Amino acid sequence: MLDPAPVIRRLPRAGLAWRSAVAVAFLVLLVLGTVQGNDDRWPFAPMSQYAFAVDLDGEIRSTRIEAVTTAGTRTVVPLTPGGVGLRRAEVEGQLGRFVDDPALLEAVAAAAAQRHPGRPRYARLELRQTVSRLVAGEVVGPPQDVLLSAWDVPDPQHPLGCCR
């Protein structure tokens, strides 16, 4: 419980002034960030997590990268911090770059080789999406599989020249 007649520590005028100015400026930037900004301006970025509308008769796309290893097996690349250091959403965030420049997929092979030197290397990488169709807001039928981009690593043992 508070003591009776508590001491109140006031702010000097200057302290009050800069605090007010900073608070107002930060708030204005935050609001502008959401109203007309973009992700690049974080922390003054739109609070846009799950903010887009999904058409009831649209589609749902899930992204993954598949790899054929030097051992000849096909595997799904773990798009996790512990897997290749990159999360699925980060791959989706630069999807256009991977499509425009499939060679960028070699960076994923390099990241995997860096973290898991003992495992078979990725010789071929494929950026793929499963596309589920929505009808009246419900998923119908089996999902379709689409290949967006593929890259054969020229020197699978040393992607981007790494891990020698």
Place this chain on the structure above:
Amino acid sequence: MALGRIAVLRFVLYAFVVLDALHLTTWPLDHGDVPAQLYRPILLRRLLDLPAPTETSVRVVLVVLVASAVVAALGRLPRAAGWVCAAAYLEWTSNAFSYSKIDHDHVALLVALLVLPTVGPARDAAVRSEAAGWAVRCVQVATVCTYFLAALAKMRFGGWDWANGAIFTWAFSRRGSDLTDALLAVPHLVLVMQWGVLVAEFLSPVLLWLRGRALAAAVAFWVLFHVGTYLTIGIHFLPTVVCLLAFVPLERLPRAGRSGAGRSRA
């Protein structure tokens, strides 16, 4: 505002920073060995001329972040350790978001770390301080902004179609579980949930005016909301959840409990 609230907030928030860096927002460490081709620095990092994370740099930042947070959580060097922690956290989170995926759950905590050092020592819990009041209000407003601006963002990017659309179906099918399958099986339930979220986010500024039980109920609602999103799609939003504590009269924690915490902190 009583300094007691600052003392407890400091302990909890700085302790949370340690948890966040070591268990929740851990991927900046993993970015250390992602090839720089995939590094897409956000404006803040470009303005500050911060280099692409490397295996060494991420480890150094992590050590500084955890060490400063521990010192600040113990109530020592509230200004120096607090500023170092704020700077390290900004480096850590800006790394987290510089590979083309931005999360929006860290803004309130970042604000808290930026304002807590300005209060200075908070040993005398019963003393009321305007500096403490400003800091707590900043955290409260930033927390409300996280919700309210999320509603504005939904209007900007989705319009009213957001609430009438299939966003929950989309999220549930991408990150689903048995629970989400069960929810999707109930007709129209996702629409009701979507409207509920939107209305709650638009109403969130009332948190700044509510008092007593009404405030407690509103804070409890948001905590339950986050429990729900965690159980359904695995998104915990904890960096925002801990900031809801700024609305709680922590200074009224029993004195015995506080001195006990003080002993364990000493």
